[in-house]
Structures are given as C-alpha cells and as structure tokens.
Amino acid sequence: xxxxxxxxxxxxxxxxxxxxxxxxxxxxxxxxxxxxxxxxxxxxxxxxxxxxxxxxxxxxxxxxxxxxxxxxxxxxxxxxxxxxxxxxxxxxxxxxxxxxxxxxxxxxxxxxxxxxxxxxxxxxxxxxxxxxxxxxxxxxxxxxxxxxxxxxxxxxxxxxxxxxxxxxxxxxxxxxxxxxxxxxxxxxxxxxxxxxxxxxxxxxxxxxxxxxxxxxxxxxxxxxxxxxxxxxxxxxxxxxxxxxxxxxxxxxxxxxxxxxxxxxxxxxxxxxxxxxxxxxxxxxxxxxxxxxxxxxxxxxxxxxxxxxxxxxxxxxxx
Amino acid sequence: xxxxxxxxxxxxxxxxxxxxxxxxxxxxxxxxxxxxxxxxxxxxxxxxxxxxxxxxxxxxxxxxxxxxxxxxxxxxxxxxxxxxxxxxxxxxxxxxxxxxxxxxxxxxxxxxxxxxxxxxxxxxxxxxxxxxxxxxxxxxxxxxxxxxxxxxxxxxxxxxxxxxxxxxxxxxxxxxxxxxxxxxxxxxxxxxxxxxxxxxxxxxxxxxxxxxxxxxxxxxxxxxxxxxxxxxxxxxxxxxxxxxxxxxxxxxxxxxxxxxxxxxxxxxxxxxxxxxxxxxxxxxxxxxxxxxxxxxxxxxxxxxxxxxxxxxxxxxxx
Numbered sequence: 001x002x003x004x005x006x007x008x009x010x011x012x013x014x015x016x017x018x019x020x021x022x023x024x025x026x027x028x029x030x031x032x033x034x035x036x037x038x039x040x041x042x043x044x045x046x047x048x049x050x051x052x053x054x055x056x057x058x059x060x061x062x063x064x065x066x067x068x069x070x071x072x073x074x075x076x077x078x079x080x081x082x083x084x085x086x087x088x089x090x091x092x093x094x095x096x097x098x099x100x101x102x103x104x105x106x107x108x109x110x111x112x113x114x115x116x117x118x119x120x121x122x123x124x125x126x127x128x129x130x131x132x133x134x135x136x137x138x139x140x141x142x143x144x145x146x147x148x149x150x151x152x153x154x155x156x157x158x159x160x161x162x163x164x165x166x167x168x169x170x171x172x173x174x175x176x177x178x179x180x181x182x183x184x185x186x187x188x189x190x191x192x193x194x195x196x197x198x199x200x201x202x203x204x205x206x207x208x209x210x211x212x213x214x215x216x217x218x219x220x221x222x223x224x225x226x227x228x229x230x231x232x233x234x235x236x237x238x239x240x241x242x243x244x245x246x247x248x249x250x251x252x253x254x255x256x257x258x259x260x261x262x263x264x265x266x267x268x269x270x271x272x273x274x275x276x277x278x279x280x281x282x283x284x285x286x287x288x289x290x291x292x293x294x295x296x297x298x299x300x301x302x303x304x305x306x307x308x309x310x311x312x313x314x315x316x317x318x
Numbered sequence: 319x320x321x322x323x324x325x326x327x328x329x330x331x332x333x334x335x336x337x338x339x340x341x342x343x344x345x346x347x348x349x350x351x352x353x354x355x356x357x358x359x360x361x362x363x364x365x366x367x368x369x370x371x372x373x374x375x376x377x378x379x380x381x382x383x384x385x386x387x388x389x390x391x392x393x394x395x396x397x398x399x400x401x402x403x404x405x406x407x408x409x410x411x412x413x414x415x416x417x418x419x420x421x422x423x424x425x426x427x428x429x430x431x432x433x434x435x436x437x438x439x440x441x442x443x444x445x446x447x448x449x450x451x452x453x454x455x456x457x458x459x460x461x462x463x464x465x466x467x468x469x470x471x472x473x474x475x476x477x478x479x480x481x482x483x484x485x486x487x488x489x490x491x492x493x494x495x496x497x498x499x500x501x502x503x504x505x506x507x508x509x510x511x512x513x514x515x516x517x518x519x520x521x522x523x524x525x526x527x528x529x530x531x532x533x534x535x536x537x538x539x540x541x542x543x544x545x546x547x548x549x550x551x552x553x554x555x556x557x558x559x560x561x562x563x564x565x566x567x568x569x570x571x572x573x574x575x576x577x578x579x580x581x582x583x584x585x586x587x588x589x590x591x592x593x594x595x596x597x598x599x600x601x602x603x604x605x606x607x608x609x610x611x612x613x614x615x616x617x618x619x620x621x622x623x624x625x626x627x628x629x630x631x632x633x634x635x636x
C-alpha cells in the first residue's frame with residue numbers, strides 16, 4: 001500500500017490535525033494512556049510524584065523555517081520549542097536527543113551553524129545532548145528533538161474551574177515577522193508558577209490563543225475574553241495595518257507565540273496576584289485576558305457575550 | 319542561507335555518515351558528553367547506577383520501507399528498531415513518543431494501519447506510548463520514535479579486551495528479502511546477557527557486521543574473523559546465488575540484521591558458554607565468529623591473517 005493518496009478525501013489533509021490526533025489515540029488504544037501520564041499535555045509525565053517529563057518536537061524546512069532564517073537560529077528554535085514545552089509544565093530541562101532526516105545535498109556548513117546554534121541554546125539552559133540519529137531523506141529536511149525534564153509538581157492542562165482567571169505572559173501576535181525563531185522559552189516563568197501552590201493549570205501558546213485556549217478549558221466550559229486586554233506584540237499591530245484585521249485578531253490567531261497561558265483560581269485576587277508577579281523584574285509581564293465560564297459556547301467577547309467569529313489558529317495539514 | 323547546496327563537495331553526501339557524526343560531536347562541544355552517559359552507544363545512559371536509557375530512531379519512506387511493506391509492518395519496524403537498541407543495552411523498554419513528519423496527501427488508512435502495527439508491537443513488549451508530535455512535510459514521510467528504558471547494568475560498546483570472543487545471535491545477511499521489517503528485537507537475549515556478570519560489551523548489528531563490529535573494538539585493536547563460522551541467513555545464501563558474491567559477504571555487509579553482537583572475555587570457556595546459552599530454548603542461537611586481537615589491522619581473515627577486502631556496510635548519505 002502506498003502511503004500517499006491522490007484522493008484528497010482519503011488524505012490526512014482532508015482531516016486536519018485535531019481529527020488525525022484523535023484518530024491516532026483511538027488506533028493506539030490501551031497502549032496510549034490518557035494524560036497526565038500520557039498524551040494530551042505539553043509533555044508526558046512519566047511518573048508521579050517524581051515528575052519526570054518527556055517531550056518531542058520537530059522543525060521542517062519550508063514549514064517552520066525558510067532560507068531567510070540563519071541556521072544557528074534554526075537550531076536555537078528547535079531547542080527553544082522543546083524548552084517551551086518543559087516550561088509549560090513548570091519543569092527543568094535535562095537531556096536531549098537530536099534526530100535528523102536530511103537530504104544528501106544538505107550543506108555541511110549549514111549543519112555546522114545549525115548544530116552550533118542548538119548547542120548554544122542547550123548550554124544556556126543546562127541541557128546535555130546525549131544522542132540522536134541521522135537518516136537520509138529525499139528532499140525534506142526534518143529536525144526532531146527529544147527533551148527530558150523534571151518538575152517537582154508538573155503544571156497540567158487539566159484541572160481548570162469556572163471562574164478561573166485566564167492569564168498570559170508577554171505579548172501575542174505577528175511572530176512571523178521574526179519572533180517565531182527569536183523567542184525566549186519561559187522557563188523562569190514556568191518555574192515561578194510551579195512554585196506558587198495556587199497555580200496548577202498551564203500550557204504554552206504555539207498554535208495561537210484561539211486554538212490553544214480551548215485545550216485549557218474544562219469540559220462544558222467556555223471562556224470570556226476581554227479583547228481590549230489582550231497584550232499585543234508590536235508586530236501584531238504592524239501586521240494589522242497591512243491586513244486590515246484588528247490587531248487582537250492577529251494576537252489570537254497568528255500562532256508561534258511560545259508564551260505561557262495559565263489559570264489563576266477565582267478565589268485569588270487577580271489584581272494582587274498580577275501586581276506581585278509584575279513587580280518581579282525576572283518575569284515577563286503577565287496579563288489577565290478573561291475568565292473561564294460555565295457553559296460550552298467556546299470563546300466569547302466579554303463586552304457582549306457573543307461568540308468570537310472568524311478566529312482560528314494555525315491549521316496543520318492544510 | 320539555503321540548507322541545500324548544488325555543490326556536491328560542500329554537501330553531507332560528500333562526507334558520509336561517520337564523518338558527519340564526528341563533525342556534529344565536535345560542533346556540539348561540551349554540551350555533548352562522551353559515552354556511556356552520552357553519544358556513541360546504542361542508547362544514552364542518563365544516570366548510573368540507575369541505568370535510565372533513552373534512544374531515538376526513524377524510518378523514512380523510500381529508505382527504510384517502500385510501498386510493498388504493509389503499513390502495519392512499518393509501525394512494527396519503527397518500534398522494533400528502537401527496541402533493538404534497548405536490547406543491545408540489556409534493558410527493559412518503558413515509554414515511547416511518536417513524531418511524524420507527513421505530507422498532507424498521506425492516506426489516513428495508511429496511518430491507521432501503521433499506528434495499529436506500532437501499537438501491537440508496543441503492547442507485546444509492555445511499552446506505553448505517551449505522546450508525540452505531528453508536523454507537515456512537503457513530500458518525505460518520516461516517522462521518528464523516542465524510547466525510554468531501564469537497565470540495572472547497561473551493556474556498553476566500550477570495555478572490550480584483546481582475546482575476547484566475538485559472538486553474534488541469530489543469522490546474518492539478506493534482510494532486504496523481508497527480514498528487515500519482520501525481525502524480532504532480541505530483548506530476551508539482551509536481558510540474559512545483562513544477567514551474566516561476565517558479559518559487559520554488546521551492541522546491535524544494524525549497518526552490517528563489517529561496519530558495526532569495529533565500533534565494538536577497543537582502540538588499537540582489530541578482529542580476527544572465522545568466515546566459515548559466520549551464521550548465514552537463508553536469504554543471504556539465496557542472494558549470493560544471484561550476486562556471485564560469497565554468502566559470508568552478504569552476512570557481513572547487507573545490514574539491518576538487528577542481531578546482538580557481544581564479547582565474551584578470553585578467560586571464559588567459549589565452548590561451555592555457548593553450550594549453556596544454546597541449550598536455553600528461549601534464546602536465539604549464538605555463534606562465536608572470531609576474537610579481538612591487539613594491533614589495529616581492522617577485520618582480518620583468521621585463516622591467513624590478511625585484512626578482509628571489499629567489505630563495508632550500509633553507507634548513509636551516499
């Protein structure tokens with residue numbers, strides 16, 4: 001059986017990522033446990049309470065980077081994407097494996113700069129690169145990094161409650177202008193969140209807030225968003241001037257922000273919590289952008305209670 | 319900078335895998351510790367004496383499988399390749415992550431059968447699949463599996479001594495006729511070796527004995543091979559009838575055998591050791607094929623002491 005089909009309806013492109021992921025979990029059956037141990041969070045949690053973490057992420061030429069991105073930045077991006085997953089669990093990174101599927105025509109000078117960029121990012125965050133695999137592809141260049149980590153108390157995507165405040169670090173949107181390969185993984189912020197026993201729910205924003213926030217909502221709940229409060233990256237504002245869309249739309253839909261999105265319980269004074277957080281110069285600023293609400297209407301505008309229309313994040317396999 | 323070059327001399331294809339691997343270790347510098355913790359063995363050993371193992375391996379359409387291989391066998395092969403690395407360390411497998419770089423035209427029925435084959439192999443060996451990543455490639459289909467494991471006493475590639483007996487499980491050669499995707503990882507054999515305190519050095523044969531055996535030899539040592547003793551797979555004998563090469567040549571050079579290659583110290587009676595091993599019906603047969611010898615002449619024919627000519631294993635990036 002040939003793995004590729006000429007009939008679009010029979011392809012994973014017709015399904016999109018979410019349906020494919022759900023199908024894969026179904027096909028895996030009982031050898032794929034649900035989260036927190038298994039699938040469905042930013043990292044797998046291999047044991048509890050020990051909190052050994054495992055994650056994997058790839059970058060592909062033409063999809064996650066192009067020839068305009070310096071190769072050292074490609075290596076750094078690969079490491080930082082995985083570090084962002086460890087940060088989202090409130091963990092510390094440890095060991096990495098690099099798997100490369102490379103065409104024979106790959107320039108060794110490009111590999112050299114990429115690997116040196118990866119190594120610099122590893123060194124900065126205390127990661128040891130302990131192995132890997134090299135294989136020859138026909139034309140696609142695929143780099144895959146596996147990263148282990150440890151969290152004394154892993155932050156999970158599950159556990160949110162109606163009334164929780166929705167908080168995000170940094171600014172969102174417009175990352176395609178360059179931030180997508182020049183971001184800092186929010187490890188210090190993840191560590192600080194994990195040290196606050198009131199915080200239990202977090203993830204990193206990779207496919208856009210509009211796509212990712214629903215993954216943080218408990219079943220049957222939606223989210224009221226204060227669009228005026230969404231922190232806008234300068235690049236989102238600049239992009240909006242050209243696209244004619246509101247800057248908040250770019251902040252919700254562009255993707256590749258690598259900011260932390262987390263919940264602060266309703267019983268906590270959000271004003272006081274944010275004041276304390278934002279007084280610490282070691283942390284990226286945090287902003288409350290809405291609340292979890294009972295009732296499954298998805299994302300609604302807090303001004304009028306109406307569902308947000310025309311928002312969606314990055315669609316894989318399109 | 320474009321990652322691909324039109325100038326062959328500047329490409330990784332001009333270097334080949336061994337030179338590229340050595341260069342990558344140089345570029346990684348101090349963030350890539352040497353084995354046993356880091357690169358250079360079948361798995362990374364993350365801690366000692368605890369012996370937590372980590373490995374990663376890929377299969378690529380057109381390279382490791384083609385449209386004639388049933389998709390369920392592709393999934394099983396991906397799991398078995400990684401299990402073979404755990405077996406080579408004398409370990410037990412635990413958790414896996416699946417990363418896929420897939421063209422949008424990939425048939426979901428193909429993915430379904432592949433994942434079900436992967437799951438069946440995982441279930442058979444007690445592996446839990448706890449996460450992964452999906453990304454879109456242009457045309458190459460790349461599946462990458464990360465596997466963790468544990469070995470109370472990891473078997474390493476290092477530690478061989480002149481005089482050690484060279485032993486291999488099963489039969490070698492001709493795997494392209496079908497065994498390359500229908501082999502059994504030698505987990506029980508690896509476990510049995512790790513339980514024998516006299517055995518400390520092992521690896522799995524993936525690129526052909528002629529390429530892999532030198533990785534098991536201590537610096538400055540070669541190996542005397544008894545070609546008449548090399549256990550020949552039926553497929554190697556059948557292939558030799560067509561190619562005109564000796565069957566032992568196929569056994570040394572074909573690759574993808576996934577048998578265990580290990581050293582038995584000189585002080586151990588190899589006849590007695592093999593008799594005990596081969597009396598146990600739970601183990602694939604083991605055969606002594608030569609000895610480690612002082613003096614770095616590579617692989618030599620034990621009959622005349624002359625270097626074997628024209629042998630080489632699978633060359634990546636050619």
